[in-house]
Amino acid sequence: MDETQALDALGALAQETRLRIVRLLVTAGPDGMAAGAIGEAMGATSSRLSFHLTHLEAAGLVQSRRDGRSIRYSAVYDALSGLIAFLMRDCCQGHPEVCTPAVAALSACACPSPEPAA
Amino acid sequence: MDETQALDALGALAQETRLRIVRLLVTAGPDGMAAGAIGEAMGATSSRLSFHLTHLEAAGLVQSRRDGRSIRYSAVYDALSGLIAFLMRDCCQGHPEVCTPAVAALSACACPSPEPAA
DNA sequence: TTAATGTCTCAAGACACGTTGAGGTGAAAG
DNA sequence: CTTTCACCTCAACGTGTCTTGAGACATTAA
Numbered sequence: 001m002d003e004t005q006a007l008d009a010l011g012a013l014a015q016e017t018r019l020r021i022v023r024l025l026v027t028a029g030p031d032g033m034a035a036g037a038i039g040e041a042m043g044a045t046s047s048r049l050s051f052h053l054t055h056l057e058a059a060g061l062v063q064s065r066r067d068g069r070s071i072r073y074s075a076v077y078d079a080l081s082g083l084i085a086f087l088m089r090d091c092c093q094g095h096p097e098v099c100t101p102a103v104a105a106l107s108a109c110a111c112p113s114p115e116p117a118a
Numbered sequence: 119m120d121e122t123q124a125l126d127a128l129g130a131l132a133q134e135t136r137l138r139i140v141r142l143l144v145t146a147g148p149d150g151m152a153a154g155a156i157g158e159a160m161g162a163t164s165s166r167l168s169f170h171l172t173h174l175e176a177a178g179l180v181q182s183r184r185d186g187r188s189i190r191y192s193a194v195y196d197a198l199s200g201l202i203a204f205l206m207r208d209c210c211q212g213h214p215e216v217c218t219p220a221v222a223a224l225s226a227c228a229c230p231s232p233e234p235a236a
Numbered sequence: 237t238t239a240a241t242g243t244c245t246c247a248a249g250a251c252a253c254g255t256t257g258a259g260g261t262g263a264a265a266g
Numbered sequence: 267c268t269t270t271c272a273c274c275t276c277a278a279c280g281t282g283t284c285t286t287g288a289g290a291c292a293t294t295a296a
Contacts, residue, residue, distance in 0.1 A: 045287090069292075
């Protein structure tokens with residue numbers, strides 16, 4: 001992820017409704033949710049919801065596919081992990097003060113295998 | 119870090135000049151840099167720079183202290199790591215697709231000790 | 237076809253954001 | 267004390283963002 005993509009992603013996440021949508025879709029898993037279900041969870045009108053979903057999709061954070069008369073939205077995990085990696089990149093240039101607490105927070109979660117394939 | 123703080127931090131980072139300032143200050147280390155040196159690196163007028171530095175300080179991402187006739191700004195590492203932890207929190211609820219690549223990216227860097235004190 | 241459902245598009249308005257330029261404040265030097 | 271330097275504050279302007287409401291499009295059922 002380059003700076004332009006990171007700025008798009010950060011801008012997309014820097015809005016209450018959109019941040020909640022992404023968090024909702026991440027927990028919803030790969031199948032995602034229908035737009036209507038998201039709108040109900042957000043308490044947003046269809047127009048407002050569509051605006052934010054379009055914004056998130058343009059930023060590459062979510063993707064959509066039609067399913068019958070619904071449209072299902074799901075999180076793009078690569079985009080989110082890419083953004084996190086982008087934010088962590090700097091600290092590795094001799095200043096691990098950012099990385100270490102982040103990894104500690106990670107380890108405190110229930111992630112199965114926190115070590116890479118290498 | 120709660121949602122409100124995360125939104126402030128994301129909004130502060132979602133702007134080219136501010137994102138570059140933060141990245142510059144993270145690599146600059148705990149001593150930080152004088153406002154003038156930051157402005158020179160950014161190619162920004164003093165007014166514009168001050169606006170963005172004030173914005174970043176209000177978001178808790180940087181802090182300032184006077185040093186002679188200069189004012190030195192430095193990154194607040196806790197805020198950045200807190201934001202990253204906030205973004206990674208969701209994935210741990212059964213969907214490690216976000217965490218794992220992020221940790222892999224971390225390990226690919228030269229961070230000395232990627233395991234917490236525990 | 238007609239009707240109902242789910243979602244998107246568009247225009248308009250209110251509001252927030254980023255930049256600029258002029259001017260002000262605090263600290264050091266002569 | 268006056269000047270210079272480094273930086274901040276303020277008002278104003280153009281631009282972008284978010285919300286709303288009306289309407290259109292696509293899909294399915296009767």
